[in-house]
Amino acid sequence: MTKKRTENILKILGNEVFPGTSTTINFNIAKLYTSTKVEIPIIIERSKIPGPTVLITGGIHGDEINGVEVVRQIIAKKINKPVKGSIICIPVLNVFGFLNMNRFFPDGRDLNRVFPGTKNGSLASRFAYQFINEILPAVDLCLDFHTGGASRFNAPHIRVDPKNEKLIKLAKIFNTSFILHSKNLEGSYRATCAKKGKDILLFEGGKSQNSSKEIAVEGVHGVMRVLDHFEMLDDIFEIPKPPAASIVIKKSAWMRARYSGLLHIKIPIGKHVEKGEILATITDPYGKMRHVVKAVNEGYVINVNEAPIVYKGDAIFRITRELGNE
C-alpha cells in the first residue's frame, strides 16, 4: 500500500478512470453459444483524494454465493464510496459458474487454479490473464471472498501465508473469528498476487450454494475495519467492534467418517470441543446402526460437512490442532 501514483488515473481494461468519479466497466470475456453477451460488471468508486486502491471480489468459484453476497452488501450499503483512494468491486468473477450454480468455468477449469493465465489458453486461462494484466496492476490490496466447497461449511476465517507478517497484521485488522495459516496454492489468484507483490486477504466462510446472514456480516464488517484502517471509510459508518481478537490457527486436520450412512451433526460451527466430545452420529437408514462420532482431539471445529449422507472416509469435521501464540 505504499505505491505513489503520479498521474492518479486508474487504468482498468484499457479504460481510464479519473479521481472523483463513479463508473461501471463491463468485462466482456466470451459470449454464450447463443451469441448472448456475458458481461462482468466492475464497479469503481474513486475519491478525489489520493489513496490506496482496494479490489473486492466474489464468485471466483461460481457457486460460492456467500462471497457474492458480501460484495453486494458493500455496494448496496455504499461502503464502496471511499473518502480517499479507490474501491473496485467485482461481485461475480465467474459469471458462467454463477449462472450454472457451478464452481467451474464452462471449459471445466477451476479459475482459481489457472492464474496467472495465458493469452491464448483455455477460456478460464484467458480470463485470468486479462484480469492479472489489465485489472490487477491498478490495485494495491485485494480482498477475495470464498466459501467452503460442496456441503462443507467453513467457520469465517482469513487465509494467510504464515511467512507474510504484513498480511497477518492486516488479517488481524479484518478481525474475523479465525486466521488460518495456509500456504499459497500453485495457480491460485492468491499465489499470483504474492508473486506480483500485491497484498491479498482471502476470506472463507459458509458453504457453496448457500447464503448465511452471519457469515455475510462477518465479511462486510471485516472490510469496513480494513477500509477504516486505511482511512478510506466514510465517517457516516460506525466501525463494527469485533467480539474478540481472531484466533490464529497454525495447524488443523480433517476427521473422516468411519462408517457410511446418514450424518447427524450435534455441534455448532466454530465450537471449541474437548477430546472425546460427541460431534455427530452416523446411522443407517433402517434404525439399526448408530455410530457416535467423537472429537479425536481438543480444538475449534472450523469446518463441518453438512451433507445429510456420507461415505466412510469422507471428511466430516476439520478441527484445529495448534493455535498461534499471538
Ligand SMILES: [Zn+2]
Ligand atoms: Zn472458493
